[in-house]
Amino acid sequence: MNKTLLRLLIIAFGLMGIWELLVWITGVPKFILPSPLQVLDTLWARLDLIAEHAGTTLLEIVLGMLLGCAAGFLCALLLQMVKPIRPWLLPILVVSQAIPVFALAPILMVWLGYGMTSKVVMASLIIFFPVTAACYDGLRQTPQDWIDLAKTMQASQWQQLRYIRLPAALPSLASGLRVAASVAPIGAIVGEWVGSSSGLGYLMLQANARMQVDLMFACLFVLALMALALYFSVDYYLRKRMPWVAYR
Known part of the structure; x- marks a missing residue:
């Protein structure tokens, strides 16, 4: 580390x-491209303002990630456990990815308002499919020998899922969670750009309207730090919880 x-x-x-x-x-x-020192000076001078808006964005990102990961995990379990719905649900998931998630942002604003809820849902929608796909692939790729042994020992479907499929799917799920940590900030920021009254995306728009490019870069710098901190926090937690997985 x-x-x-x-x-x-x-x-x-x-x-x-x-x-x-x-x-x-x-x-x-x-006013076109400030130097790094000018950006850092602006960050220090406007730290209180940036920190206030960064707190809103961070909360949206974390809540969106929790909601998206939970929904993706449950959907993967549903696909694995309830076989009759696979031919119906899988095409829906594929079609949902053909629609640009960013295009849904204005609709979410109309339905859910300009508050935090629409940004959280936006972030969760971006996260949902990668987590679902990664977890479902992990569940499907469980070695058949393990499943055959469990059936020989008369293990139920629930016992096979709990003691064999889920542990075998953890590395794939971990990859999905890392992807989720990487893309979660995108949904929150796009939602703030479409319509909001707080957050780093909102502050960047206000700075852009006033040609305060140094403030825009300061917000972008803070957002990058938040995204890196989120990713490496998730990565560190997964490494600690799954020490048997080989990392290079």
């Missing part, structure tokens, strides 16, 4: 160095 943090710091400082050099060489105006 320390090596990962060190690697991230090196990458971050390297990118900031390239950014600073690019601004210095091109002489681009501040």
Whole structure:
């Protein structure tokens, strides 16, 4: 974990160095591309405002991830346990992914309002399918020898699911959760862009209208930190809970 943090710091400082050099060489105006130092100055000067809106966005992301992961997990279990519904539910899931989730944002605003609920639902919709697909694939790919042995020991369907299929599906589910942690911020931010009165997406729109590009980059910087923290927190938890899975 320390090596990962060190690697991230090196990458971050390297990118900031390239950014600073690019601004210095091109002489681009501040209102088009501020330097990293100007962005950090704005972040420090407007820290209270940014932190207030960041709290709203973080809550939307976390709630959306919890809802989307829970719904995806339950849907995967339903597909595995209730075979007659597979031919009906699987096409619906595939068709649902053919519709851009971003296009649903205005509709969600109309149905659920401009409050936090629409952003949470937006984030959960983006998360739902990756978690469902990963978990269902894990449940389906349980070694047949294990299932045959369980049937020989007269294990019920529930016992097969609890003691064999679910443990075997955990690595696949973990991959789905990592994907969910990566894309969860997208739904919340898009929802805030469509319509909101708080959050980093809302603050970025307000800054854009006032040509405060340094504030926009400061919000983007905080959002990136939140996304990285969420991803590595999920990754750390999964590594601790599943030490038998080989990581490279």
